[in-house]
Amino acid sequence: MMNMLSHNIVSPLGFSSSENYQAVCAGKSDLTIYSSKFGLPGPFCASLMNDEKIEDYFSALPHTDTTIYTRFEKMAILSVQGAVAQTSIDLASPDVLFILSTTKGNVDLLEDLRGFEKERLYLWRSAQLISRFFNNPNEPLVVSNACISGCAAQIAAERFLYHPSGETIAEKSDGHRTYHYVVVVGAEVLSKFIISGFQSFKALSPERCKPFDAERCGLNLGEAAATIIYESTYTSNTSAPSDVISFHAGAICNDANHISGPSRTAEGQYRAIMQATKNLNLERLAFVNAHGTATLYNDDMESIALHRAALSHLPVNSLKSYFGHTLGAAGVLEVIISTLALQNHHIIKTLGCDVPGTAQKIHVADGKEDCSKKDAFLKMISGFGGGNAAIAITMRH
Amino acid sequence: MKTYHIASYSKITPTEFCVNGDKMLLRNPESQDLWLHDIYRALNMNYPKFFKMDKLCKSGILAAEPIMQNFMVKPDEIKTNWAIIGMNSVSSLDDDTEYQATIQNENNYFPSPSVFVYTLPNIVIGELAIKYKIQGETSFYIEQLFNTPSFITNVIKTFEVNPQIEYALCGWIDYYEENCDVMMMVITTHPDKSIIELNETNINQIYY
The missing domain is CATH 3.40.47.10 (Thiolase/Chalcone synthase)
Known part of the structure; x- marks a missing residue:
């Protein structure tokens, strides 16, 4: 069993969960029609992060060199930071596991590495940089299950948390440990790669999408990073929230x-x-x-x-x-x-x-x-x- | 308490195709065709869809085919008591690179859904689910290197939380720049199907 300890959303609608929630309740959407972006031949409707805002928020973090992280990694780090700031837990503890959920990570670097090393195309490398930003000593896990990744990562998280039945068979047989906290961070940035692919599938709606409507005609893509920190129900010793x-x-x-x-x-x-x-x-x-x-x-x-x-x-x-x-x-x-x-x-x-x-x-x-x-x-x-x-x-x- | 057993296993390297430790096919350096196509012919497979797939999916299907044979007595039977767990290091970077080439130039811009669909690592799991009619849990994880404890943990946790799962088709399925690094196995809770125990020593022996 696990409980939600804290969470954060970084999206075009805001940099905290509550900002995003309030924007949604107010009926706000950042889905915009872009006529020329990413060098794509035609227009598309998407929800994109403002680069300057990412830079502003990122440069406000303590001890950060803003040049060594990609846009994708910055959004993920900001989201984890937003979630952990509400807790007293230490992400540098070996009791914490990071799970990254993404489909394409830094795939935008395939077009132009922009000075980053080729290794940044590997999802595990991004995950390492994100978890090491917080000095976490464990090897992070990446879940890449297409669109279900964010839920699959939460389902995986529960399996790695401590359970009172003592050591599971897995731990006994191979010494693999369980954790008291799992940081599940899901992130995606958009690029010519992803948008052209969905266009080739003819899956995109030319304007804001209409879920479940009789006239619906496709989806919109969006950028965001979101983090949930889960804690094992059995080791919970942090100040529990009211609910x-x-x-x-x-x-x-x-x-x-x-x-x-x-x-x-x-x-x-x-x-x-x-x-x-x-x-x-x-x-x-x-x-x-x-x-x-x-x-x-x-x-x-x-x-x-x-x-x-x-x-x-x-x-x-x-x-x-x-x-x-x-x-x-x-x-x-x-x-x-x-x-x-x-x-x-x-x-x-x-x-x-x-x-x-x-x-x-x-x-x-x-x-x-x-x-x-x-x-x-x-x-x-x-x-x-x-x-x-x-x-x-x-x-x- | 449940015990876990390896019912069958296979490996594809750039030079060898092995099943349950036996060398089934050695790569012929003279062959004019792809190594994966040579394996397909050696297995006498008849699965035309195979030729539409990317190399990651092809290697997953080829590694699974011989080890799934004993479980396909009723070929049309839906397997809800099976899971599939895949892991690798490169995700779908081989296909990503191929797809990028189709959109890199404005003057030569031809994005295709049949290339784009393979730019996800879990598509190989989807192809395996279709081929062997597996409707249980399917998942794909990425780590820098094959890691035996992590592999065993992911497999055993899948069984522990899904009591209905009796079998899992699992593997490390990596393909990048013609370098094929594939190990697949059927793991089960049924001791009578066991050829060897699931443990770190045995997995290390099979993989390395």
Whole structure:
């Protein structure tokens, strides 16, 4: 079991979780149409970080040389710093493990290394630089599972945390240790590489996306870094926040169907939901935070999964019209925003969904639902490679 | 308490293809075709989709094919009691480089979805899931070097938290600049399927 100790979001909507949450509640979105950027031949609509703001925030960190880190690494470091600043834990302790969730890391350097060494193209190298910035002595783990990475990283985090049944078999057999804290950081920056690829798939919407809307026509991409620090429930000795947010359970299931398209029967997503909610009283669920990319097939698939899981009565939202699809950051960022919503007894409306229209009828959240007596939510996410994940988060006052 | 066993294993290096420790094929320096295509023919495979894949996926499929044979008695059966765990060091950098070449020049700009889709390391896991009809947990991790304790931990934790999982197709699947470094194995909780125990010594012996 693990609890959420602290979190942070660095996005175009702000540099802290609360700034981002408030922007979302105010209906703000930074999705902008860029007519000429990254040397791409046509316009695209995305949510991009302001370089000057990154530099301002980064140069304010103590003892930093702003020239030795890439834009991707700076955003990740800022996000971890924002999360750890709210706690008393020491990231330099061997009791802390870093897990980085990203799909492409520094892939923008492939076009031009800009003075960085070629090794920076390796995800493990970025992860090392991020964890070593905080003097962490452990080898970081990188989770790269396409769009589900952010949730997969949280699911992995729980496995590395200390459990009172004593040493697990794994520890006995190979001396591999467990940790008291795991820092899960998800980050993604955009470049010609990623945007042209999604364009070639004809997956992008020319304007702000419309998740679950009958007229939806594709997704938007976004940049962000998001961090959650989880602590083992059993070693918790830090000052607990007023609400205890617990990672109830998470599951990953593959469709075994297609490498770049969702399953028509939502098989993997359905089974991931069933596994993640197995020991949860479903009456506790306030809402479902879906992947909701606003592609025709993804949103249909999710509606089918919810229908099969008998959860289609629950309010469903998507945060993609606020942040875009932030790829490796998405699963972390969206769990944080949803957690804040749960704590505030608020269900965030799905911006851009005017007339819902999915394969199965679902209840798309309009922001007016009452969830004051509920204390849990379900996160779902799916992606290339046939992966689907579901996470249930619960709250105790 | 559950015990963990290796039911079968395979390896592909730039010069050898081995299954359960036996050398199945040595690279013929005279061969006009790709080393991975020579292995495909030696396995008598009939999987036309193979030729559409990138090298990372091809090497994963080739390493898995011989070790999955004993588990494909009912080829159409969906395996919900199987997991797939992949790890490597280079992610999909070979494909990233290939894709970058298609967008580098404005005058020669031809991004293709069939190249772009392989610029994710977990696509090999997706291809394995499709080929062997595995619908359990699938995951991909990246570390600088193959690390035996870390590999064993990732595998055992997957079993520990998913009681329904009885088998895992796992491996280190790395391919970059014609350097193929692949080790795959089937790990199970069923002792009767064991050829050797899952432990650090055995994994080291197989990998190094």
